[in-house]
Amino acid sequence: MNSENQQKNKEHYDRLYKTGQVKNILHWINHLDSFLNSATTTETSWFAIYKNNFKDRIPGKKVLEMGCGDCTNAAIMAALGAEVYANDIADSSGRIIEVLNENYKFKYPIKFIPGDFIENDLKGNQFDFVVGKAFLHHLEIPLEEKFLRETARLLKKDGEARFFEPAVNLKFLDELRWHIPVGNRPSKFQKEKYREWKENDPHPERSFSSSHFERVGKKFFKEVEIHPVGTLERFSRLFKWGEKQNKFKRWALRVEQKLPSALNRSFNRSQLIIYRQPHSINN
Numbered sequence: 001m002n003s004e005n006q007q008k009n010k011e012h013y014d015r016l017y018k019t020g021q022v023k024n025i026l027h028w029i030n031h032l033d034s035f036l037n038s039a040t041t042t043e044t045s046w047f048a049i050y051k052n053n054f055k056d057r058i059p060g061k062k063v064l065e066m067g068c069g070d071c072t073n074a075a076i077m078a079a080l081g082a083e084v085y086a087n088d089i090a091d092s093s094g095r096i097i098e099v100l101n102e103n104y105k106f107k108y109p110i111k112f113i114p115g116d117f118i119e120n121d122l123k124g125n126q127f128d129f130v131v132g133k134a135f136l137h138h139l140e141i142p143l144e145e146k147f148l149r150e151t152a153r154l155l156k157k158d159g160e161a162r163f164f165e166p167a168v169n170l171k172f173l174d175e176l177r178w179h180i181p182v183g184n185r186p187s188k189f190q191k192e193k194y195r196e197w198k199e200n201d202p203h204p205e206r207s208f209s210s211s212h213f214e215r216v217g218k219k220f221f222k223e224v225e226i227h228p229v230g231t232l233e234r235f236s237r238l239f240k241w242g243e244k245q246n247k248f249k250r251w252a253l254r255v256e257q258k259l260p261s262a263l264n265r266s267f268n269r270s271q272l273i274i275y276r277q278p279h280s281i282n283n
């Protein structure tokens with residue numbers, strides 16, 4: 001591991017993930033259908049990653065998850081019958097996977113790949129899917145390129161990579177967002193507090209635009225598809241947490257897909273990025 005940003009991510013997420021979270025994950029994988037019905041209709045990241053029937057396409061398939069985090073998605077995919085390999089820079093993710101494997105009879109126990117994934121010794125051309133949920137945007141751009149190169153190397157020729165990431169396609173909208181305080185994030189108007197918060201934030205300064213993900217994807221894949229998410233869903237923040245908010249989210253995620261693509265491409269908050277047909281990469 002060689003950058004300050006990677007060290008910051010490791011420390012931040014090692015502190016965040018606790019094996020105590022496994023109790024919730026076990027409850028969700030024991031109630032798979034109700035978890036997925038709710039998550040994929042109300043939470044943008046689940047909505048996007050599971051879009052177009054992903055759930056039914058993975059049983060028996062070999063899936064690699066990059067930046068698996070608290071391992072909820074790795075566990076859900078494994079409970080659906082996929083053979084899951086998972087990596088995260090945080091060692092605490094590996095401890096969660098150990099406890100999950102001890103407490104649930106997955107068809108294929110989840111395999112954790114610890115440490116710097118770029119140093120992995122997995123053989124190429126073996127995965128049906130590579131997924132990353134809110135992962136790529138944590139990488140500085142040169143490292144992101146290495147991860148995408150690895151994705152192309154590891155995927156089978158007819159394999160598919162799916163990444164859910166934030167989207168910033170209109171600069172002014174993004175600036176506006178940083179000036180509105182949310183949770184523990186102060187407004188950019190509060191200069192000193194904002195600077196302190198930014199120092200501890202594990203996100204590097206970099207592009208999150210859809211055209212960036214298209215450009216970098218084209219280096220390693222013949223086919224790149226961007227699905228904008230959140231043009232209407234972003235307004236769910238105006239509601240208090242609860243059923244009214246969820247009802248709005250369900251409506252917004254359904255209806256916004258019918259909006260003109262130019263509108264979605266400008267006002268979306270997030271995006272599903274799909275890469276297919278990897279260029280051949282030698283080790």
Ligand SMILES: C[S@@+](CC[C@H](N)C(=O)[O-])C[C@H]1O[C@@H](n2cnc3c(N)ncnc32)[C@H](O)[C@@H]1O
Pocket residue numbers: 006009010013045066067068069070071073087088089090116117132133134135138139
């Ligand atoms: C926002 S979290 C998302 C976690 C999870 N995928 C989810 O949807 O909840 C980003 C994750 O990327 C991981 N990460 C950041 N840099 C990494 C790197 N260089 N290699 C592997 N994982 C990394 C972090 O440790 C963190 O778990």
